[in-house]
Amino acid sequence: MPNLEHELYDVTIMGTGPAGLTASIYTCRANLKTVMFEGDLPGGQLTQTSEVENFPGFETGIEGFLLIDEMRKQAIRFGAEIHFSMIEHVDFSEAPYKVTLSDGTSYYTKTLIISSGASPRKLHIPGEQEFWGKGVSSCATCDAAFYRDQHVIVVGGGDSAMEEATFLTRFASKVTLVHRRDELRASKIMQQRALSNPKIEWKWSHSVAEVKGTEKDGVQKVTLVNLKDDSTYDYDVDGFFLAIGHIPNTSIFKDSSLKLDDEGYIVTAPDSTKTNIPGVFAVGDVQDKVFRQAITAAGTGCMGALEAEHFIAALEDAAE
Ligand code: NAP
Numbered sequence: 001m002p003n004l005e006h007e008l009y010d011v012t013i014m015g016t017g018p019a020g021l022t023a024s025i026y027t028c029r030a031n032l033k034t035v036m037f038e039g040d041l042p043g044g045q046l047t048q049t050s051e052v053e054n055f056p057g058f059e060t061g062i063e064g065f066l067l068i069d070e071m072r073k074q075a076i077r078f079g080a081e082i083h084f085s086m087i088e089h090v091d092f093s094e095a096p097y098k099v100t101l102s103d104g105t106s107y108y109t110k111t112l113i114i115s116s117g118a119s120p121r122k123l124h125i126p127g128e129q130e131f132w133g134k135g136v137s138s139c140a141t142c143d144a145a146f147y148r149d150q151h152v153i154v155v156g157g158g159d160s161a162m163e164e165a166t167f168l169t170r171f172a173s174k175v176t177l178v179h180r181r182d183e184l185r186a187s188k189i190m191q192q193r194a195l196s197n198p199k200i201e202w203k204w205s206h207s208v209a210e211v212k213g214t215e216k217d218g219v220q221k222v223t224l225v226n227l228k229d230d231s232t233y234d235y236d237v238d239g240f241f242l243a244i245g246h247i248p249n250t251s252i253f254k255d256s257s258l259k260l261d262d263e264g265y266i267v268t269a270p271d272s273t274k275t276n277i278p279g280v281f282a283v284g285d286v287q288d289k290v291f292r293q294a295i296t297a298a299g300t301g302c303m304g305a306l307e308a309e310h311f312i313a314a315l316e317d318a319a320e
Contacts, residue, residue, distance in 0.1 A: 004083075004107040009035045011308050012099055012109040014087050015249075017044025018294045019284025020115030021071040021080075022301030023308075027113075028078035030309045035109075036075070036082045037101075039249070043068035044117045045139075045285070046294055053145060055294055067294070092257050092277050110315065111279040111308040114266060115301060116249040118285040118292070120242055123155070127211030127219075131240070135219025136211060138242045140164035141293065147172045147239045153222060155208055156243035157181060162190035164243045169199040176237070178203045180227065211240055248286050265289055273304040279311050 010032035013020045020036060027034045046052065046064040053061035062070075076082065086102040096108040120138035122128055128136055137143040140154075144167055152172045154165040157179035168175045177194065182204040184191050194200055203224065209232060210223040221234045248265045250258075259267040259276040266275055266282035273281040283304035284297035 003105070004035070004101070005105050007107040008096060009033050009107065009109045010312055011035070011111050011113060011305075012087075013037070013113045013115060015039050015044065015115035015117055015284070015286070016042055016068075016072065016082060017046060017115060017117050017284055017297060018068070018071060019117070019286075019297035019301035019304070020044075020113065021068070021075050022298040023113045023115060023283060023305040024075040024080040025071070025078055026302055026305030027308060028075065028080050030305070032309065032312060034080050035107075036080055037087050038082065038084045039086060039116055041117075041119075042084065043072070045120070051146075052142060052294065054141065087252065089252065090256070092280070095279060097279070111281065111311055113273075113301075113304045113308055114250075114253075114275075114280070114282045114286055115284045115297075115304070116286050117297075118246040118248045118265075118289075121245045121247055122242065123208060123244070125208060125210055127213070128242075131211050131213055131219050135213055135238065136240045136242070139292075140167045140241055140243075143239070143241075144168045144171045149173045150238035151176070151236065152239035152241060153178055153203075153208075153235075153237050154241045154243055155179075156245075157184045157186060158243070158245065159186045159190050160245070161243035162186045162194040164241055165200050166190075166194050166197055168241065169197055172199070172239075174201060175199055176201045176203055176235075178206045178208060178224065180207050181205060208240075246285070246289065246292070248289075250286060263289070273300055273307055279308070281307050 011027045011034040013036040016038050051061045088102045089100040091098040096110045100106040148171045151174045153176040155178045165175045165177050205227045207225045208222050209225050212221040213219040224235050225232050250264045266287045268287045281304040283300040
């Protein structure tokens with residue numbers, strides 16, 4: 001990795017999912033000196049899904065990692081500098097902001113675009129990680145079409161679980177909703193929609209202890225636990241959807257002056273990617289708990305880049 005020590009960048013982008021990569025394509029094309037950091041999961045959540053069929057421009061769909069790879073190559077073509085390193089700390093007390101990396105290197109940046117995404121909350125049970133992308137998913141919008149006429153389960157009792165289960169019934173022959181309590185957290189209207197859907201079967205007061213399958217065929221069974229009597233049994237399924245919430249990747253900002261909401265998402269101004277700190281913008285899933293799509297993340301990435309560009313232009317005007 002080249003030595004960044006004491007360098008001054010126009011733009012730092014934290015995270016290389018669709019939001020961050022789109023932002024870098026725009027900032028590099030605007031001739032802004034841009035550096036990006038990959039973080040924990042280079043390419044973001046899209047690299048964990050199989051085929052992406054709903055990103056415009058690909059008639060027959062595209063593998064998630066290939067879509068990211070194309071975006072990455074496009075960003076590099078315009079001059080983006082991408083490093084496999086973690087941002088450990090950003091000092092917002094004085095502009096330009098001092099960024100410290102995990103290897104102790106520090107440099108300065110005029111603007112920061114945070115695109116560190118969110119991670120689906122997981123159950124941490126055997127088989128969950130092994131079959132991720134091979135029958136285990138956290139995105140029905142992305143993967144439902146692969147389960148035409150098959151049986152899938154959805155875990156969770158919130159709005160996401162209701163929405164995912166209802167959406168999955170358009171394709172699957174049967175959807176089993178597994179919830180750990182006998183009462184839902186979801187809003188009444190979403191509950192009603194799911195409860196009145198004849199294709200949804202309910203497993204109240206149940207949890208999943210294990211996901212089972214084979215390398216060749218992916219998920220085939222789950223082990224369910226009836227929490228009322230602690231009995232366990234195997235249950236045949238073709239797909240397993242987790243809908244137990246997301247965790248925004250904002251832990252490094254927890255004790256900083258950057259404004260986060262109660263769940264840790266970065267708070268942005270209405271119709272904008274601006275945060276409460278001048279020159280700091282948040283794009284993609286790290287500030288979005290509603291849409292969470294690659295295309296909406298890319299859209300906000302573009303917005304963040306344009307806002308960073310305007311911010312730097314205003315700094316330059318003020319300096320003249
Ligand atoms: P959520 O409201 O936090 O619900 C998470 C669900 O997962 C809860 O039912 C919870 O069970 C369950 N859960 C959490 N950890 C679990 C574990 N370890 N094992 C088993 N179950 C577990 O999350 P969400 O449904 O993703 O919604 C997040 C936010 O987005 C909400 O504000 C929601 O209203 C919003 N949203 C809105 C829409 C919409 O309006 N179209 C769609 C989706 C989401 P308990 O109930 O027992 O705690």
